[in-house]
Amino acid sequence: MLEKKLQSRHQQIATYLALAIIPLSGVATDIFIPSLPAMVKEFHTTESTIRLSITLFLISYGLSQFISGALVDAWGRYKFNIISMVVFILSNVIIMLSNSIEVILAARFIQGISAGAIATAKRTLFIDVHSGEKLKHYLSIMSIIWSLGPIIAPFIGGYLEHLINWRACFAFLGLYALVILILELIFSGETIKLYHELKIKPILKKYLIMIKTPDFIYGVLICSLCYSMVILFGLVSSFIVEYKMGFSPIVAGYVSLILGFAWMAGGFIGKALMKKDFLPKIQRGNAIQFLFIVAMLLTTPLRADIFTLVFFAFAIHVCAGFMFNNYFAYCLGRFPDMAGLSGGLIGGMNYILCSFFSYGLTWSMNPQGQSKLSIAYLILASGILLFLFLTKRSKTAFV
Secondary structure (H helix, E strand, C coil), rough: CCCCCCHHHHHHHHHHHHHHHCCHHHHHHHHHHHHHHHHHHHHCCCCCHHHHHHHHEEEEEEEEHHHHHHHHHHHHHHHHHHHHHHHHHHHHHHHHHHHHHHHHHHHHHHHHHHHHHHHHHHHHHHHHHHHHHHHHHHHHHHHHHHHHHHHHHHHHHHHHHHHCCHHHHHHHHHHHHHHHHHHHHHHEEEEECCCCCCCHHHHHHHHHHHHCHHHHHHHHHHHHHHHHHHHHHHHHHHHHHHHCCCCCCCHHHHHHHHHHHHHHHHHHHHHHHHCCCHHHHHHHHHHHHHHHHHHHHHHCCCCCHHHHHHHHHHHHHHHHHHHHHHHHHHHCCCHHHHHHHHHHHHHHHHHHHHHHHHHHHHHHHHCCHHHHHHHHHHHHHHHHHHHHHHHHHCCCCCC
């Protein structure tokens, strides 16, 4: 069952299943964001400890992809994906039944490892099965579909928290993964065309080639800074909306839903402008983002409520989604002969860096209001500007 090849008549179904799996990491990251304040009370712990459940997931998710990239090229995609999905489902069961924050944090770390393995295995399917313009189309669609996770997860999580409790969020994750797993066993199969030997030195050499390629590595860094804005908002929004402004978890879920649509809108704009000159459009996106961040900062002394918070964050996240969509699709297609390794490196670096950027800013600044949040956004946008400048100086192919 785990050794079967993907049948040609099931290629399209397998592609749709891959697209359905892609949002899993975003859903797992964000679904319990509206429940963070409730978890602080239930476990009698600090905000930073509960936020660590998100950060640990992101770090292990990123680390997993470094390793998974080599493994899916050596062992194949299908079996690796199936085993990882089983581990992911079991991690949700453990979290759902646990009364220990330490056990939950450990299970979240394991959950991140399995989610990273799933993401790496399924991303390579698009490169294995499709090529040319169709491949570009699916890579761009994949980036947009991936953004559905952060959009719908807090919205669903807000209602689950309100109607049941935070444990229902992980029950939902487990059931979702179980349904996809069953469909994978029925319709999917192995897609790898050429197996690579699992040798450390050649793998490290390939990683070094990618890291030394300026357009690739600067693109990965820009992606991580763009996504850090989303994670940063997720880490602080529920506390701002529920603690500082006095709204319910449902309202916090709606706020995250609106911001998720901002990210998705940026992805659609990126897809629509795919044929425009690459670097100039990214630079314009960064410039527009700066304008909204400065406006958010200057507006704070005059008015700082849920409407101004959502308005400015929405515009900033549209720009972030636009830049991320373009760069992520570009980087994924940059090394088609090393699809597993490059996908693992992109995903790994993106999530590890964004976890450090976002958690580092929340830990050092504790942005629980519009003013400090806008300063944190400004720091991240400045990082994007720096790497765009370095990209231009490197005189890469798409400039």
